[in-house]
Amino acid sequence: MEITKIIIAVLLFMSCLSVQANAYYYRQCSTKGTRCYGKYIRCPNECPSSESTDPKAKVCHIDCDKPICRAVCRSRKPNCNAPGSGCYDPRFIGGDGRVFYFHGKSNEHFSLVSDSSLQINARFIGHRPAGRARDYTWIQALGILFNSKSLSLEAPKKSQWNEDVDHLKFTYNGDHLVLPEGPLSSWHSPEKDVKVERVAARNSVIVTLEDVAEILVNVVPVTKEDDAVHNYQVPEDDCFAHLEIQFRFFGLSPKVDGVLGRTYREDFENPAKVGVAMPVVGGEDKYRTTSLLSPNCASCVFSPFTSHHTEPTQVAPEFMATLDCSKFSYGLGIVCKK
Numbered sequence: 001m002e003i004t005k006i007i008i009a010v011l012l013f014m015s016c017l018s019v020q021a022n023a024y025y026y027r028q029c030s031t032k033g034t035r036c037y038g039k040y041i042r043c044p045n046e047c048p049s050s051e052s053t054d055p056k057a058k059v060c061h062i063d064c065d066k067p068i069c070r071a072v073c074r075s076r077k078p079n080c081n082a083p084g085s086g087c088y089d090p091r092f093i094g095g096d097g098r099v100f101y102f103h104g105k106s107n108e109h110f111s112l113v114s115d116s117s118l119q120i121n122a123r124f125i126g127h128r129p130a131g132r133a134r135d136y137t138w139i140q141a142l143g144i145l146f147n148s149k150s151l152s153l154e155a156p157k158k159s160q161w162n163e164d165v166d167h168l169k170f171t172y173n174g175d176h177l178v179l180p181e182g183p184l185s186s187w188h189s190p191e192k193d194v195k196v197e198r199v200a201a202r203n204s205v206i207v208t209l210e211d212v213a214e215i216l217v218n219v220v221p222v223t224k225e226d227d228a229v230h231n232y233q234v235p236e237d238d239c240f241a242h243l244e245i246q247f248r249f250f251g252l253s254p255k256v257d258g259v260l261g262r263t264y265r266e267d268f269e270n271p272a273k274v275g276v277a278m279p280v281v282g283g284e285d286k287y288r289t290t291s292l293l294s295p296n297c298a299s300c301v302f303s304p305f306t307s308h309h310t311e312p313t314q315v316a317p318e319f320m321a322t323l324d325c326s327k328f329s330y331g332l333g334i335v336c337k338k
Contacts, residue, residue, distance in 0.1 A: 029064035036069035047073035055200035078246035094263025100272035106135040113261035119145040119302035129233040138242035143292035155241040161221035166202035
C-alpha cells in the first residue's frame with residue numbers, strides 16, 4: 001500500500017514537471033496587427049527560452065507576421081547578411097533582400113527610415129585620406145523618433161578599442177539613460193513601450209519599440225585587419241567605433257521612405273546594380289537631416305503628432321497562396337510579396 005502511494009506521488013510530481021516544461025516551451029505572439037497575433041507557438045527544443053545570459057547562444061524567436069506561425073532559433077546580435085541590416089562601411093541589405101552601399105558623408109546625419117509615426121536617423125563618421133574622392137564612413141549613432149518620444153544611442157569616439165569597456169551611450173527624451181552592465185540588464189520607459197536590453201555584459205543591445213520595431217545593435221571598432229584589407233588609413237587617435245545594426249519593423253506604411261525604409265515599399269524599384277561588387281546608391285540630398293534627432297529632410301514623411309497604431313488584419317487564404325518568395329531573394333534572404 002505504501003509503495004503504491006509512493007508511485008502515485010512520483011507520477012503526480014513528474015506530471016507537474018511535464019506541464020511546467022510544456023509551458024516553458026510556448027510563447028505568445030503579442031504584436032498587434034500581425035498574422036499570428038494571439039497565438040501560442042511552441043519554441044524549438046534547441047532554444048526553449050527567449051533569453052540567455054550567453055551572448056553567443058541562440059534564443060527562441062517568433063516572427064508573428066510570417067505566413068507560417070512557427071518559432072525558430074536566432075542569434076540576438078545583428079546578422080549583417082540578412083535583410084534589414086546595416087554594417088561595415090556602410091553596407092545595407094534592404095527589405096527586398098538586395099545589397100547596396102550608401103556612403104553618406106562624415107559628420108553628417110541621414111534618415112534611414114522615415115514613416116508617418118517613426119523616424120530613424122544615423123550619424124555617419126569617417127575620414128578621407130589624401131587622394132581619395134570620398135569619405136570612408138561608418139554609422140556611429142542612431143536617433144529614433146516615435147510617439148512624440150526620442151531615443152538615441154551612440155558609440156563615442158575612442159582612440160583605442162577596449163573590449164572590457166562599454167562603448168554605448170543612451171539618451172531618452174533628451175535625458176541620459178543609465179543601463180547597468182551585465183547580460184539581460186534592461187531599462188523600460190515609464191509607459192513600458194520602449195525597452196533597451198543588453199545581450200552581453202557590454203556593447204550589444206536590443207532596442208524594442210512596442211508594436212513598431214526591434215533593433216539589434218552591436219558596437220565594433222575598425223580593426224587593423226580591416227584597415228589592411230581596405231586601406232582605410234585609420235589614424236592612430238581614432239579606432240572609429242561604430243554600430244552594426246539590424247532592424248525588424250511591424251506595420252510600416254506604403255509611404256515609408258529613407259535610405260533603408262524605402263526598400264520595404266511594395267512599389268520600390270531598387271537602383272542598386274545587380275552583379276557588381278559594390279552597388280552604391282545615392283540620395284544624400286534627399287535624406288540628409290540637420291541633426292541626429294531632426295525629423296526634417298527633403299523626403300522625410302514623419303509627423304511628430306502621429307501615433308503608431310495597427311489593427312489586426314485578416315489574411316485571405318487565396319492571398320497566402322499567391323505569395324512570391326523568390327523574386328526578391330537574390331540568395332541573400334527571402335522576402336515575400338504579392
